[in-house]
Amino acid sequence: LLLTSVTHYGAQYWATGALQQFGIGAYAMAALFAFDRGRVVLAAAATLAAAFTAANGLMLMPPIVLRSVLRGRRREAMLLTVLGVVLFALYFIGYETPAGRTPIGELLREPLRLVAFGLASLGGLGDAFGPSLAIGAAIALAWLALVATGVWRRVPPVVLAAMLFFALTCAAIALGRAALGTQAATLSRYRFYSAASILLTLAA
Numbered sequence: 001l002l003l004t005s006v007t008h009y010g011a012q013y014w015a016t017g018a019l020q021q022f023g024i025g026a027y028a029m030a031a032l033f034a035f036d037r038g039r040v041v042l043a044a045a046a047t048l049a050a051a052f053t054a055a056n057g058l059m060l061m062p063p064i065v066l067r068s069v070l071r072g073r074r075r076e077a078m079l080l081t082v083l084g085v086v087l088f089a090l091y092f093i094g095y096e097t098p099a100g101r102t103p104i105g106e107l108l109r110e111p112l113r114l115v116a117f118g119l120a121s122l123g124g125l126g127d128a129f130g131p132s133l134a135i136g137a138a139i140a141l142a143w144l145a146l147v148a149t150g151v152w153r154r155v156p157p158v159v160l161a162a163m164l165f166f167a168l169t170c171a172a173i174a175l176g177r178a179a180l181g182t183q184a185a186t187l188s189r190y191r192f193y194s195a196a197s198i199l200l201t202l203a204a
Contacts, residue, residue: 020053020054020189021054021189021190021192021193022192023053024050024053024054024056024057025192025193025196027046027047027049027050027053027057028046028050028057028060028162028165029162030042030046031043031044031046031047031050031060031064032060032063032064032158032161032162032165033158034046035064035067035161036067036157036158036161043064047060047061047064051087051091055091055172055176056168056169056172056173058084058087058088058091059165059168059169059172060165061080061081061083061084061087061088062084062164062165062168063160063161063162063164063165063168064080064161065077065080065081065084066161066164067157067161068080070157113178114174114175114178115174116133117173117174117177117178117182117185118136118170118171118173118174119132119133119136119137119140119170120132120133120136120182120185120186121136121170121173121174121185121186121190121193121194122135122136122139122140122166122167122170122193122194122197123135123136123137123138123139123194124136124170124185124186124187124190124191124193124194125191125194125195125198126186127186128186129182129183129185129186132185132186132194135194135198136170136194139197139198139201142201142204143163143201143204146204152204155204159200159203159204160204162196162200163197163200163201163204166193166196166197166200167197169193170190170193170194170197173185173190173193
């Protein structure tokens with residue numbers, strides 16, 4: 001909380017922009033822990049704080065909706081889905097693809113490139129694209145093994161939700177920065193998400 005502010009956007013333009021990512025991570029974890037304990041108002045406040053610190057804070061909605069589904073609370077899940085869609089829509093009103101940037105529609109035609117970029121973001125602690133891609137693939141394989149063996153059921157739900165948030169954040173990074181070349185996958189400002197993903201995977 002000391003490193004970020006929901007009303008101070010200057011952090012986005014600092015040399016690395018890294019401090020902003022720590023703030024989003026703090027808000028995200030607060031939201032997930034609060035929701036897991038039934039503190040819906042606190043969870044909503046932390047979710048909004050994350051979302052309006054940077055766009056990837058919006059990636060909190062899918063894990064929270066999934067948590068409601070797994071609890072058997074379908075009405076709550078439906079309501080949260082509607083609220084999530086509204087939040088996405090409000091956030092991107094008036095958005096235009098920056099000049100010279102490849103439109104998202106064209107990027108979606110190259111799914112393998114996006115997957116590779118997303119995995120490299122997930123493994124961004126590797127510094128270079130190759131090592132980062134290998135680390136990201138190892139994280140993905142570890143979670144596939146947890147799912148295939150059924151061991152994921154013994155993992156605390158908040159860990160599952162947090163891992164989904166960080167994975168979706170890396171997917172969003174891939175979608176937003178793949179057009180800038182492979183080096184954009186391993187920018188230092190995003191390595192917080194990679195470090196958190198590695199720790200959550202080891203814990204799981």
